[in-house]
Amino acid sequence: MLQILRNRKMFDVCIVGSGAGGGMAAKVLTEAGADVVMLEAGPMWDPVKDSYMFKWPYDTQRRGAATEKQHFGEFDAAFGGWTLEGEPYTTGSGSQFDWFRSRMLGGRTNHWGRISLRYGPDDFRRKTLDGLGDDWPITYDDMKPYYDAIDRLIGIFGTFENLPNDPDGVFLPAPQPRCYELLIKDASTRLGIPCVASRLSILTQPLNGRAKCHFCGQCGRGCATHSNFSSPSVLIPPAMATKRLTIVANAMAREVTVDEAGLASGVAYIDKNTNREHHVRARIVVLAASACESARILLNSKSGKFPHGLANSSGTVGKYLTDSTGLGVSGFIPQMMNSPAHNCDGVGGGHLFMPWWLDNRKLDFARGYHIEIGGGRRMPSAGFMGAIQNYHNYTPTDPASRPPAGAGYGKPLKDDYRRFYGSTVNFAGRGEMIPNTDSYMDIDPNLVDKWGIPVPRFHFKFSDHEINQARHMQETFRALIQQMGGVPTSPLPSRERDYGLATGGRIIHEVGVTRMGKDPSTSALNQHCQAHDMKNLFVADAGPFVSNPDKNCTWTILALSMRTSTYIAEQRKAGAI
Numbered sequence: 001m002l003q004i005l006r007n008r009k010m011f012d013v014c015i016v017g018s019g020a021g022g023g024m025a026a027k028v029l030t031e032a033g034a035d036v037v038m039l040e041a042g043p044m045w046d047p048v049k050d051s052y053m054f055k056w057p058y059d060t061q062r063r064g065a066a067t068e069k070q071h072f073g074e075f076d077a078a079f080g081g082w083t084l085e086g087e088p089y090t091t092g093s094g095s096q097f098d099w100f101r102s103r104m105l106g107g108r109t110n111h112w113g114r115i116s117l118r119y120g121p122d123d124f125r126r127k128t129l130d131g132l133g134d135d136w137p138i139t140y141d142d143m144k145p146y147y148d149a150i151d152r153l154i155g156i157f158g159t160f161e162n163l164p165n166d167p168d169g170v171f172l173p174a175p176q177p178r179c180y181e182l183l184i185k186d187a188s189t190r191l192g193i194p195c196v197a198s199r200l201s202i203l204t205q206p207l208n209g210r211a212k213c214h215f216c217g218q219c220g221r222g223c224a225t226h227s228n229f230s231s232p233s234v235l236i237p238p239a240m241a242t243k244r245l246t247i248v249a250n251a252m253a254r255e256v257t258v259d260e261a262g263l264a265s266g267v268a269y270i271d272k273n274t275n276r277e278h279h280v281r282a283r284i285v286v287l288a289a290s291a292c293e294s295a296r297i298l299l300n301s302k303s304g305k306f307p308h309g310l311a312n313s314s315g316t317v318g319k320y321l322t323d324s325t326g327l328g329v330s331g332f333i334p335q336m337m338n339s340p341a342h343n344c345d346g347v348g349g350g351h352l353f354m355p356w357w358l359d360n361r362k363l364d365f366a367r368g369y370h371i372e373i374g375g376g377r378r379m380p381s382a383g384f385m386g387a388i389q390n391y392h393n394y395t396p397t398d399p400a401s402r403p404p405a406g407a408g409y410g411k412p413l414k415d416d417y418r419r420f421y422g423s424t425v426n427f428a429g430r431g432e433m434i435p436n437t438d439s440y441m442d443i444d445p446n447l448v449d450k451w452g453i454p455v456p457r458f459h460f461k462f463s464d465h466e467i468n469q470a471r472h473m474q475e476t477f478r479a480l481i482q483q484m485g486g487v488p489t490s491p492l493p494s495r496e497r498d499y500g501l502a503t504g505g506r507i508i509h510e511v512g513v514t515r516m517g518k519d520p521s522t523s524a525l526n527q528h529c530q531a532h533d534m535k536n537l538f539v540a541d542a543g544p545f546v547s548n549p550d551k552n553c554t555w556t557i558l559a560l561s562m563r564t565s566t567y568i569a570e571q572r573k574a575g576a577i
């Protein structure tokens with residue numbers, strides 16, 4: 001018989017996951033006096049000791065290339081990717097969905113893109129505005145104090161633009177645009193597309209004891225000087241300083257347990273070091289394992305009293321799954337060829353971006369997208385300027401003056417690198433997907449992971465709104481490249497290929513599978529991200545989101561987790577939970 005090792009200690013709160021949502025919950029709740037245990041499926045990770053920020057590509061034989069375990073390169077601070085050994089997932093018939101997971105303290109915040117955009121007032125009430133999807137049970141005004149608080153706590157740079165649905169925050173000064181960014185801005189201005197300073201959670205001034213960024217541009221490797229946001233840099237240390245946080249690393253949560261009164265009593269987990277099952281007791285459970293993992297835990301928490309899992313009397317756990325829409329187009333810009341060596345240093349990310357600028361009433365799709373830009377002469381790494389032989393095809397030079405075929409060695413090759421390095425730009429769209437009934441996750445009845453835990457099964461389909469939006473992205477990015485005097489380096493994909501729209505999950509902004517709402521028959525959680533069915537059970541990741549605006553989701557995960565955790569602290573103080 002399976003022996004479960006039961007921890008006798010009763011914690012005030014058990015948090016599952018240590019990323020954006022879990023880290024914030026741990027900080028707020030420990031500082032409010034709660035005795036917290038945090039279960040984290042991955043190992044501990046310390047950016048100061050463990051980051052590869054100061055490594056050169058030539059420090060390893062691979063030159064930093066991707067590995068099976070690190071999909072963004074061997075220096076990247078992600079222990080994980082779209083596939084994890086022993087942790088499969090499946091897709092329903094005809095569906096494609098790729099599920100990204102990072103198993104480590106801090107989760108995906110160690111290597112995320114740090115694009116930190118607030119949702120705007122319209123984003124919380126889309127159904128009211130265009131009849132599609134649903135409204136959130138809260139408004140921008142409910143969220144604003146928490147957005148302001150995380151801006152001050154974490155630090156974010158930007159400029160004050162007074163855009164109606166892209167609210168300004170409490171900004172640090174923005175870095176100056178790079179050379180290629182100025183050329184892009186010039187082109188976008190001519191096309192009537194606004195191009196403004198990015199809003200990234202990177203310090204351009206010292207803040208709360210953390211050093212300002214020294215512009216190494218290697219944020220994805222984890223910042224050893226704590227100058228960008230990650231949970232282990234900003235949230236875990238203050239929680240640890242209270243001495244009220246116990247972190248159990250390599251602890252894979254399986255289910256939330258329930259007592260006789262029908263309340264959450266703790267969490268059962270597998271110790272990955274020993275493969276033994278443990279149980280930790282807590283008065284309150286906060287799931288922050290990332291949206292789909294938290295929904296998986298709820299669906300797997302079945303009992304006689306809750307045969308469909310927890311927080312699921314409405315049957316909505318797993319429903320309303322969305323990811324951001326996304327695709328990219330690169331362009332070769334002849335005027336940037338043969339450019340003299342110049343400084344392209346800066347933060348790890350673009351210094352400019354283009355917020356959504358059009359009126360959907362004049363378009364054949366609902367909702368918008370923003371544009372992230374890239375290019376320049378950054379530190380080269382494995383695979384940089386791949387297929388360099390093709391660059392000659394893009395140039396307007398007379399074919400007779402091109403190097404002969406096969407000149408891909410020695411001096412001609414070096415000359416090509418010097419000639420073409422820094423002469424491409426790229427545009428990536430990130431847009432809003434509207435929840436639909438074909439996109440959801442459930443539990444695969446036939447497959448378990450290596451610890452015997454049933455795995456998720458994803459069903460996913462884009463509607464014409466997203467596909468038409470993708471066509472608009474393609475046309476816009478190509479128009480920008482042409483406006484710069486350049487040529488796109490790939491042909492426009494066909495309608496049959498959804499105009500190049502990335503597979504669901506590839507943009508890594510999956511949200512909505514435990515959505516919040518006023519009506520317990522159509523939502524899993526109430527406006528405090530508290531289960532309608534169970535007052536001591538909360539979700540603090542992107543699961544509660546009612547929609548998935550074009551702004552990347554993490555700044556709202558952080559603000560919402562702070563709001564949820566503040567509510568929990570108040571309820572504890574009032575003796576209500």
Ligand SMILES: Cc1cc2nc3c(=O)[nH]c(=O)nc-3n(C[C@H](O)[C@H](O)[C@H](O)COP(=O)(O)OP(=O)(O)OC[C@H]3O[C@@H](n4cnc5c(N)ncnc54)[C@H](O)[C@@H]3O)c2cc1C
Nearest residue numbers: 017019020021041107108112113114115253541552553554
């Ligand atoms: C390359 C990349 C770039 C990105 N760029 C941006 C960006 O620019 N802007 C933006 O807003 N977002 C971005 N994101 C998305 C962002 O990283 C996520 O939205 C955010 O980290 C989600 O926070 P979370 O707390 O919900 O989950 P995570 O950060 O994934 O943390 C979840 C934690 O829970 C742990 N866990 C999972 N399951 C269990 C379990 N069963 N038991 C115990 N622990 C468990 C995991 O190990 C992990 O540590 C990016 C992501 C990636 C990968």
Ligand code: SF4
Nearest residue numbers: 213214217219223348
């Ligand atoms: S660019 Fe700045 S924030 Fe990013 S890793 Fe380097 S020093 Fe840290």
